[in-house]
Structures are given as C-alpha cells and as structure tokens.
Amino acid sequence: MGGLKPSLITFILTLLIVLFNVLVSQGLGLALGAILMEVKQATTLASVTMLVFLLAGGYYIQHIPAFIAWLKYITFSHYCYKLLVGVQYSETEVYECELGAHWKVLDFPAIYYLGIDNKGWDVFALAVMLVGYRLLAYVALRLGQPH
Structure with missing residues (x-):
C-alpha cells in the first residue's frame, strides 16, 4: 500500500532495522529508569528525550538550525531512518515524477x-548505542545500590 519494494530481502532488512531500533530505544528506557529510579520522573524525561530525538532525527524537520544540528548524530532515530530509506532506495535509482520525466x-x-x-x-552507531545505553543502565544500578 505504501509503494515500497516488493522484495523479500527488503522486507527482512526492514524488519531487522525496526527490531534494532526497538532494542536501542529499550536500552535508552532502561538507562533512564535506572538513573532516576522514580516512575514519574523517568516517564517525563523519556517523553521529552524521545520527542527531541524524533524532531532532531531528520524525519520531521530537514533543515535543523546550526546550533542544534549536532543533536541528530546522538539520536538513534536518525540512523534508523537513514537505514530504512537506504534499504528502499539506492543512489543510482530513478523514479517517475511526471509523465515521462525520470529523476x-x-x-x-x-x-x-x-x-x-x-x-x-x-549500523555501527546503533550498535554502540545499544551497548552503551545498557552499560549506562548497569553502571547506574551498580552505583545506586546501598552498600
């Protein structure tokens, strides 16, 4: 229905990218929960963080002001979006936009x-975030325990 490539390989890669994105975002949630250890605070911070990540990731806004342009490089949504677009399209691919016109x-x-x-x-950036967020959650839990 969306006009995506009807290929099995593309479908499987899309599923794997979405699963990778879910695992990374789950790690961020675990890290925020382990750092704050209070449900209301963690939920509020997670909501604000996810909103900033989605806005800075490049899907909703293409021209981000220069003073916050660096944010897209620390958001997992940016890398996931790039991978999903990269699975669907190649650099040499053309599409028809008008009658007979190809771009x-x-x-x-x-x-x-x-x-x-x-x-x-x-993929490397997402893998670093996957491990980094979970490592941050582990460290926060270890340091937060009473001795």
Whole structure:
C-alpha cells in the first residue's frame, strides 16, 4: 500500500532495522529508569528525550538550525531512518515524477539532505548505542545500590 519494494530481502532488512531500533530505544528506557529510579520522573524525561530525538532525527524537520544540528548524530532515530530509506532506495535509482520525466532519487531534497550512503556506519552507531545505553543502565544500578 505504501509503494515500497516488493522484495523479500527488503522486507527482512526492514524488519531487522525496526527490531534494532526497538532494542536501542529499550536500552535508552532502561538507562533512564535506572538513573532516576522514580516512575514519574523517568516517564517525563523519556517523553521529552524521545520527542527531541524524533524532531532532531531528520524525519520531521530537514533543515535543523546550526546550533542544534549536532543533536541528530546522538539520536538513534536518525540512523534508523537513514537505514530504512537506504534499504528502499539506492543512489543510482530513478523514479517517475511526471509523465515521462525520470529523476534520480538523490535529486529529491529530503533524501539528498539525509544521505543514504554509509550504511555500515549507521549500523555501527546503533550498535554502540545499544551497548552503551545498557552499560549506562548497569553502571547506574551498580552505583545506586546501598552498600
């Protein structure tokens, strides 16, 4: 219904990326919960953090002001979005936008701004966040225990 590639490999890669995103966001939730140890505070901070991550990730806003542009590099939603777009489109792919007119996918401003190259770095960044958030939760729990 969305006009995505009807390929089994693309479908499986999309599922794996979404699962990876869920695991990373779960790690962030665990870390915030372990640091604050109070449900209301953790829920509030998690909601605000997720909203900032989604806005800075590049899906809703393409032209982020320069003073907060660095935020997209610490958000897992940015890397997940890049991977999902990169699975659907390639740099050499073209699409038909008018009768008989074909344009390269990279000519579309949102995809050009996002960049669909360096998929390996995106997976690496998500893997670092996956381990880092869980390690942060572990450290917070170890330091928060009474001795």
